[in-house]
Amino acid sequence: MNERTPKKGLRPRKAPSQPRSEETVAAIIEAAAQVLEAEGFDGFNTNAVAARAGVSIGSLYQYFPGKDALTVALIRREMKRFYDDVAIALAMHNGEDALTYLLGAAVRQQLQRPRLARLLDIEEGRPALRDEVAKPELEQMTTEIIKRAIPQHASPEVAAADLFAMVRGIVDAAGERGETDMAYLEYRVRAAVFGYLANTGTA
Amino acid sequence: MNERTPKKGLRPRKAPSQPRSEETVAAIIEAAAQVLEAEGFDGFNTNAVAARAGVSIGSLYQYFPGKDALTVALIRREMKRFYDDVAIALAMHNGEDALTYLLGAAVRQQLQRPRLARLLDIEEGRPALRDEVAKPELEQMTTEIIKRAIPQHASPEVAAADLFAMVRGIVDAAGERGETDMAYLEYRVRAAVFGYLANTGTA
Amino acid sequence: MNERTPKKGLRPRKAPSQPRSEETVAAIIEAAAQVLEAEGFDGFNTNAVAARAGVSIGSLYQYFPGKDALTVALIRREMKRFYDDVAIALAMHNGEDALTYLLGAAVRQQLQRPRLARLLDIEEGRPALRDEVAKPELEQMTTEIIKRAIPQHASPEVAAADLFAMVRGIVDAAGERGETDMAYLEYRVRAAVFGYLANTGTA
Amino acid sequence: MNERTPKKGLRPRKAPSQPRSEETVAAIIEAAAQVLEAEGFDGFNTNAVAARAGVSIGSLYQYFPGKDALTVALIRREMKRFYDDVAIALAMHNGEDALTYLLGAAVRQQLQRPRLARLLDIEEGRPALRDEVAKPELEQMTTEIIKRAIPQHASPEVAAADLFAMVRGIVDAAGERGETDMAYLEYRVRAAVFGYLANTGTA
DNA sequence: GATGAATGAGGATTCATTCAT
DNA sequence: TATGAATGAATCCTCATTCAT
Structure with missing residues (x-):
């Protein structure tokens, strides 16, 4: 499957109606996570x-039209948790608190299964998947939080993108090095983020 | 080739002594860069x-014991330019100037061939290559520069790692988005780095 | 590979330059013929x-980008012989002789390896291959021969198509039934063809 | 399922006694026709x-022991209409009229759903199905008609086979080219058939 | 009877690597 | 040394068929 290949289905093949199916789908996705974690690409x-899921290869293809669709489903599963956290942050009144909460959530999530997180970050960038896993709302919501934290910031969209990228960079690298002290890591991430905002805020 | 496979040679097969060989090797490495850039993984x-290099597959294997060795050679080629920049920075007297110079160099390099840089960053993380492309001196030199810029910093090693990671994160993401305004990007990277140092410096 | 799938390469992958390759290619094509003959679709x-060709699967794919390309090559090989016969017929002065010669050639060819011929006739009709194995010149040449044999014929193009189809029909069916008496078969084919022309000729 | 595989049931699994079953079976067969027509092999x-039939895969296997049995049922369904026409022809007193009627029926049927007809013609030839879809009575009846039309014909059995084959050849090819003018096609088919008979008749 | 989830043998294709020439 | 033909393990994916519910 070449990079330019006209896309193929990346959505799950069928909404599993019976409870048995739902279990199977969940088992396959978690198996994908474990294999990726344990064996790498x-x-x-x-x-x-x-x-690893304990199902036949045929079953996998009943629910996912191809390998990439499985990857997308896994990415979505992981993304969902973060989504919820963003929603919680958005509900906070104080902008700085919201941002802090968000950073903590990001660190926590990324350090939960660090290798998986890092590998999925890479997969997200693959041209074949990019459209399917784009997260416009996520970025919009983050932008909103930044606006509240630093109302006078000149370009909150750029800031949102940069912050995403630098947090991901720092945390992925930390995970790769085997760091486990979440508090220390969170502290540094906060330092980077608020430092960035302080230095770019008053354009 | 599995992740646990007992290593295989990752060094170029022969130090190309003859000038013709050297050209061939260089051509192969540049071809690797171009293919990676144009086609992705x-x-x-x-x-x-x-x-693409205009040589036979047999010749390629004459100079590189395997695919990974080729990748490693490409990574090393790209790394070398940065090495030189670090050396220049190290020669500067003012620590902050040195750090600023280094950041500029990093941005420049990463934005020169953004896709190549990003893909190589990913390759660097592969367990099979990690040992071969580790850059202890690089990190040591960077740590040294940080020490000079922020003499009182509590843990310059951690800072060096974090800064590497965040710069890479920001710049890779910018490249992926197609940014080309190096000055603006450099400005933001500086903001992030000096902000981070300001907030973590006085432990 | 679905019927609507945007085509894939159907041409041989490389013009085999070395004599060894040429042998391999020929061996693969003949093996394809034998397998098709012996095992059916x-x-x-x-x-x-x-x-059956005594080569690795990899070698096959070095020369043919896919299964269909192999089929096309086989069809072309068989077609070539008929082409030559048409050329000979075209060189004849008397139109009826030419047509008679052509019919004989068709019968001979089709009865040489009857099952192969019949299965390839079917393959030719597959939408995925149709364009690659179209034979416009062949039909043009046949039309030309009909014009010479029956100068006053109203629609020699239609006649050419019909004659192709009926000869193929009769001979394929005869082959399927295991007929081997070529003279008798040829006699009947001539009866059909000249009967058709006699009855449609004077529009 | 290999060509030599010891046969498997090709007959419908149960004579559907209940009216609902009958509908289901008919729906499945028509669905098979539509899929074949629309998607090809x-x-x-x-x-x-x-x-497409709106039933579960399990139900399909309740009524047909396997895919080939379904194909056979479809072929039989299409054959049946022709059977009726042959019977009508047989009831005619004038042999030539009978043959003419039969040819018209053949053309009509084949051009009704040309692609389906052509694909089923191919399926009929598959060794796995051949025995199940042989039509001895059909050929016998056709032979009878030929005998009446051309009483003095030397080998009406051979003629019947040839005529079947050439009509099928001409009409399938016409259908493939998208012809729709049935009258013109019928005219040519008659020309071929009666031409053939005229030229072979008086052995 | 009907359903549809599950199965897994089978088949197309790729690509790192070797080795005879 | 260079060449490129040959190799085959590895991988993706399909689809006829079964069987528990």
Whole structure:
């Protein structure tokens, strides 16, 4: 499957109606997570995922039209948790508190399963998946939070993108090095983020 | 080639002594860069590289014991330029100037061939390559520069790692979005880095 | 590979330059013929063809970008012989002789390897291959021969198409029934063709 | 399912006694026709047929022991209409009229759903089905008609086979080219058939 | 009877690597 | 040394068929 190949289905093949199916789908996605975590990209193949999920390869393809669709589903599953956190942050009155909460959530999530998070970050960037996993609302919501925290900021959209990128960079690298002290990491992330905002805020 | 596979040679097979060989090796490495840039991981295969380099696949294997060795060579080539910049920075007297210079160099390099840079950043993280492309001196030198810029900083090693990671994060993301305004990007990177240092410096 | 799938390469992958390659290509095509003949469509898979040719599956794909390309090559090989016969017929002065010669050639060819001929006739009709195996010159040349044999014929193009179709129909069916008496078959084919022309000629 | 595989049931699994079953069976067969027509062999799979029929795949297998049995049923359904026409022809007193009527019926039927007809003609030839869809009576009846039309014909059995084959050849090809003018096509078919008979009749 | 989830053998294709020439 | 033909393990994916519910 080449990069320019006209897309193929990346959405789940069928909404699993029976409860049995739902379990199967969840099992496959979690198996994908585990395989990716344990074997890296090299070992991340559909047969391994099916085997780890305890289902046949045929079942996997009943629910996902292809490997990429499975990856997308996994990314979405992980993204969802963050979404919820963003919503919580948005509900806060104080902008700075909201941003702080968000950073904590990001650190927590990324350090929960660091390798998985890092590998999925990479997958997200693949041209074949990019459209499917784009998160416009997420960025909009983050922009909104920044506006509240630093009302006078000149370009909150750019700031949102930069902050996403730098947080991801710092936390992924920390996870890769095996860091586990979340408090310390959170402290540094806050330092980076608020430092960035302080220095770019008053354009 | 599995992640746990007992390593294989990742060093160039022979120090090309003859000038013709040197050219060949350079041509292969540049071809690898171009293929990676143009086709992404999906199209990055040894046959394509050999073809683009205008040499036979057999010749490629004469100079590189395997695909990973080729990747490593490419990473090293890109790293070298940065090395030189770090050396220049180290020669500067004023610590802040040195750091500023370094950030500029990083931005410049990363935005020169943004996609290549980003893909190589990913490759660097692969377990199979990590040992071969580790850059202890680089980190040490950067740490040294930070020490000079912020003498009282509590943990310059951690700072060096974080700064590497955040700069890479910001610049890779900017490249991916197609940004080309280096001055603006540099400004933001400086904001992030000096903001981080300001907030973590006085432990 | 669906019927509407945007085409894929159907031309041989590389013009085999070395003599060794040429042999390999020929061996693969003949193996394809034999497998198709012996096993029918059901057994006609690339692995079987490679095995029968005594080459690895990889070699097959070095020369043919896909299964269909192999089929096309086989069809072309068979077509070529007929082409030559049409050329010979075209060189004849007497139109009826030319047509008679052509019919004989068609019968001979089709009865040489009857099952292969019949299965390839079917393959030719597959939408995925149709464009690649179209034979406009062949039809043009046949039309020309008909014009010479029956100068006053109202619509020689239609006649050419009909004659192709009926000859193919009769001979394929005869082959399927295991007929081997070429003279008798040829006699009947001539009866059909000249009967058709006699009855449609004077529009 | 290989060509030599010891046969499997090709007859419908149960004579559907209840009216509801009969409808279901008919729906499945018509769905098979539509799928074959619309997607060609590539898309002709049991799941697609069941879906198009609006029944579950399980139900399909309740009525047909396998895919081939479904194909056979479809072929039989199409054959039946022709059977009736042959019977009508047989009831005619004048042999030539009978033959003419038969040809018209053949053209009409084949041009009704040309693609379906052509694909079923191919399926009929598959060794796995051949025995199940042989039509000895049909050929016998046709032979009878020929005998009446051309009493002195030397080998009416051979003629019957040839005529079947050439009519099928001409009409299938016409359908493939998208012809729709039935009168013109019928005229040419008559020309071919009566021409053939005229030229072979007086052995 | 009907359903549709599950199965897994089978088949197409890729690509890193070797080795005879 | 260079070449490029050959290799085959690995991987993706399909679809006829079964069977528990």
